[in-house]
Amino acid sequence: MSKTVELINLFALLSLLAVGGGTAVLPQMKYDTVYLHHMISAAQFTEIYSLGQLAPGPNMMCVILIGYHVSGWLGALAVLFAFFLPNTLLCYFVSQIWDVAAGSPWRDAVQRGMAPIVIGLMLAGCYALGKTASYNPSRDWEFNALTLAIGVAVVVVLSLTRMNPALTILAGGVAGYFLLP
């Protein structure tokens, strides 16, 4: 039970800190669940996040798998509520009174000011995942060269074509299955 409470506290805070979308909390989520609370391993975190990218719907739905891993169905449900309820409640009430701020020049200032912070957090998220998924010192150079190449190939393909990102992730899985040593 105390583990479930820990989950609720952790994900409810992340819920309210999810500025500019769910991926902004990725670095903190990995640090907290892996290194601070030892709920899952770094490899599991990365794999769970990656699996989540194959599913439709809201980004970061993968969080419920962390909850399930820690304390079963109760944990999954607890994380679902903790991660999605605080920010949606906030949104429900603030959006009702939003018109008060309509036309305020400060809205633009908030958006332009927060943008680089969100990008910094997303880059930190790339780094947190990449440390495990793209360049992992515990693997040999051949393996790392291939995982790095897969990541770069995905960036190039998505920049040049309109391919669905979920398909590039599936393609990465196929490439891993056949190519990785």
Added chain:
Amino acid sequence: MSEAALSERVTLGQIFWVFARIGATSFGGGVVAYLQHSLVEKEKWLTADEFMGDLEIAQTLPGLNSTNMSVIVGRKLRGPLGAVAALLGMILPGAAIVMALGFAYVRFRHNPNIALALAGVAAAAVGVLLHVTLKIGWKNLIRLKDLIFVALVFVLVGIFHISLLVTIVSLAPLAIWMNRPVTADRGRHE
């Protein structure tokens, strides 16, 4: 279209199913594009301008754009229950699919070939995230005033694991102030 006229037409069941269809089909992220197509073009529940106005709120407030949009649009259509119907529709299909993937993962992760496929999936997922980051953030990366904040946040959170709360509370006011409206500044001096 007035909200009163809409609420007579749209039932809670309709709201749930329209959002559930989006929640079940929006593979590969970018839920906003699916929402726009369904709500504005197909169902015509919102005009394009209303959609953009709601999206601005959804993006500014904390939380995911997809769930925030569900709450805002659901509330406009049918009040609190509409918001709940839209939110559940958006969340449930993805949650069910994620759980199914999770069970498959637990079942097969120790198979060495599947482990390699998972390593490939993870390596590709990093690429997807990096691409999105560069796509929406390239403007911030070439603007020195913004780049300082990008770098600072990356180092604080990514390298030194300073808490997100501390980072946002200390840097956001500064970043917003640096982008303060010209008129507000002028008003102060006049």
